[in-house]
Structures are given as C-alpha cells and as structure tokens.
Amino acid sequence: MAKQTKEQWQNVSRGVALVNIYDRTGNGVEQEVVRxxxxxxxxxxxxxxxxxxxxxxxxxxxFSNGVLRPVSLxxxxxxxxxxxxxxxxxxxxxxxxxxxxxxxxxxLADISSVPILQRLLFLADTDDGGEDSLNPTVKQRENIVAxxxxxxxxxxxxxxxxxAGHVNASNFGDADRNQVQxxxxx
Numbered sequence: 001m002a003k004q005t006k007e008q009w010q011n012v013s014r015g016v017a018l019v020n021i022y023d024r025t026g027n028g029v030e031q032e033v034v035r036x037x038x039x040x041x042x043x044x045x046x047x048x049x050x051x052x053x054x055x056x057x058x059x060x061x062x063f064s065n066g067v068l069r070p071v072s073l074x075x076x077x078x079x080x081x082x083x084x085x086x087x088x089x090x091x092x093x094x095x096x097x098x099x100x101x102x103x104x105x106x107x108l109a110d111i112s113s114v115p116i117l118q119r120l121l122f123l124a125d126t127d128d129g130g131e132d133s134l135n136p137t138v139k140q141r142e143n144i145v146a147x148x149x150x151x152x153x154x155x156x157x158x159x160x161x162x163x164a165g166h167v168n169a170s171n172f173g174d175a176d177r178n179q180v181q182x183x184x185x186x
Contacts, residue, residue: 009070
C-alpha cells in the first residue's frame with residue numbers, strides 16, 4: 001500500500017463515531033472508535049472508500065453531515081471545506097451576529113447536521129450576557145429549534161427507510177438515544 005496523505009477529523013458530537021480504517025497490514029479493515037471531542041487521523045482513501053462510499057445515505061455520511069469536522073485535509077478534498085456542516089466554534093458564534101431573522105433562518109437552512117444545530121442551541125441557551133455574549137434573540141432560538149426539529153425528522157425518516165428498524169449509532173455520531181429512537185413496527 002502506497003504512502004497516503006493523512007487527514008485529521010474531530011468528532012464534534014457528544015456521542016461516539018465509528019470510522020473504518022485499514023488494519024496494520026493494509027489487507028483488512030478495522031473500526032476505530034472516536035469519542036466526542038476526540039480526533040482521528042485517516043487517509044483520504046480510507047475516508048472515501050471505507051466510510052463515505054459505504055454510508056447508506058448521504059445524510060448518514062459522518063464526514064459530510066457534520067458529525068466529524070475536518071481539522072486538516074488532503075489537498076484534493078476541497079469539496080469538504082465548503083460544507084456548511086463543518087463549522088468551527090468561532091463560525092457558530094459568528095452566525096448569531098446576523099440580526100435579520102430571515103437571513104439567519106436562511107443560514108440555518110444550509111445546515112443539515114444535528115450535532116451542529118444542537119451546539120448552536122446550546123450556545124443560545126447558555127449565553128450569560130457577559131463581555132463575550134452572543135446576545136441571541138428569541139427569534140434566533142426559535143429558528144434553531146425549528147430547523148433542528150426538521151433535520152431530526154428527516155434523519156429519522158432516512159433511518160426508517162434505509163435500516164428497516166435497525167439503528168446503527170455509528171451513522172449518527174450523536175448516538176444519544178434520547179434524541180433519535182429506532183423505528184419500531186407496532
């Protein structure tokens with residue numbers, strides 16, 4: 001196996017993410033557990049072939065849905081840098097600077113990541129009004145909640161169709177079973 005340029009990704013969710021990587025021999029595949037806040041180093045080939053191509057649906061691809069955020073990418077990964085689901089903490093804080101609620105809502109419409117929307121909601125709810133305050137408006141918080149509900153509903157619909165009643169927590173990244181429940185036939 002040729003030497004590959006490595007990428008580094010950070011799990012921005014509270015849960016765990018499972019990332020497929022080549023084993024030490026390069027002949028097999030193993031899973032690496034990436035806990036919330038931790039980083040994983042993989043090659044662009046491992047990301048694409050062992051993970052993204054195997055996702056049941058694009059919404060379940062943890063590399064593009066915002067569960068994992070790129071820290072450093074291979075040179076040929078420009079398509080991932082423009083992804084609105086890859087927001088840094090600073091970018092999340094900056095979004096609150098837009099006081100026009102229609103523009104704020106439009107910015108949220110580009111985000112389809114449950115962990116990012118949950119983090120935005122957390123920032124809005126825990127703002128202390130201090131010197132570095134975001135001063136979120138009630139309307140901004142309402143827009144975040146509405147978008148989060150919309151994205152979660154769509155994610156559950158995708159899980160119901162693609163997994164037929166079985167939820168693989170590695171596809172969610174947030175793995176918080178209070179947030180996403182498996183589809184049950186009743």
